Amino acid sequence: MTGTYQTLTVDLPDGDSEAAQDLLHDVGVLGLEVRDREGPTMPGVRAPAPGEAILVAYFDDAEAAEAARAQLAESFPSARLQLAEEAQQDWSNAWKVHIKSVQVGRLWVGPPWEAANAPADRVRLVIEPKMAFGTGDHPTTSLCLGAVDDYMASHPGASVLDVGTGTGVLAIAAKKLGAGRVVGTDNDPVSVELARENAEVNATPGLELSGKSLDEVDGVFELVVANILANTLIELAPLIVPRVKDKLLLAGVLAHQKADVEAAYVKLGLVAEPGAQQGEWVRLDFHRG
Incomplete structure (x- = not known):
């Protein structure tokens, strides 16, 4: 039908997700969205239940969608399947409705199309989301922003390392809040x-933003921040801990992953502090013993 497309939403055990994705690709989906518990879910989008994943498959017509539904029902009896017809959207702009500005501590962080609404009494960060994670409105980012604001208020001029900088939001926030040397690294070019574009837009020159690995970064830092996924945080612990002079903030961690991540850093000599939680996401705080 002109102007519409068919969606097949699949809720199923996380262990079946990859096989179900393979099946959907085999039947020729137009596109496939995967939501699982290891990755941040966009604001306003339904997240999977514990132990499950959600797949949203897009089809040209109802016949193809129904055929895929039948195959999935046969191959994955425990899957919950829902077909729907939706109006086509301008995808280049439709995603923007999910990106909202936030106010955390002294900061206002938001996308360019909301910048005019920023309060005059806040430190304003304008972040273009594009293809990198970290606009401020996801719990993992806002949890870090609050802690960065608190630390910079009591440690003006502190040096900061942002591991997995994404959009650069945490590095830029630290600089605008009075940090000295600020380094941001990311393995995604x-x-x-x-x-770098966001640093220029926000008039924060002097940030060291690069694709360097942690063993290529010089020096130690009074504040180290890493807002990346739990398994990567555990892998990087031996590289992150030596960079911490005083304080470490970790986010991108779900509540059920907290103990494993915390143990990896305590084992290497850091002292755990009470962190913070927003929904199912937690921030882990440490200091140098």
Whole structure:
């Protein structure tokens, strides 16, 4: 039908997700969205239940969608399947409705199309989301922003390292809040380019933003921040801990992952502090013993 497309939403055990994705690709989906518990879910979008994943498959017509539904029902009896017809959207702009500005501590962080609404009494950060994670409105980012604001208020001029900088939002926030040396690293070249663009837009020259690995970064830092996924935080612990002079903030961690991540850093000599939680996401705080 002109102007519409068919969606098939699949809720199923996380262990079946990859096989179900393979099946959907085999039947020729137009596109496939995967939501699982290891990755941040966009604001306003339904997240999967514990132990499950959500797949949203897009089809040209109802016949193809129904055929895929039947195959999935046969191959994955425990899956919950829902077909729907939706109006086509301008995807280049539709995603923008999910990106909202936030106010955390002294900061206002938001996308360019909301910048005119920023209060005059806040430190304003304008962040272009594009293809990198970290606009401020996801719980993992806002949890870090609050802690960065608190630390900079009591440690003006502190040096800051942002591991997995994404859009550069945490590095830029630290600089605008009075940090001294600020370094942001990311292994994704697209993120590094976007972080540099955002640093320029926010008039924060002097940030060291690059694709360097942690063992290529010089020095130690009074505040180290890493807003990345739990398994990566555990892998990077031996590289992150030596960079911490005083305080470490970790986010991108779900509540059920907290103990494993915390143990990896305590084992290497850091002292755990009470962190913070927003919904299912937690921030882990440490200091040098």
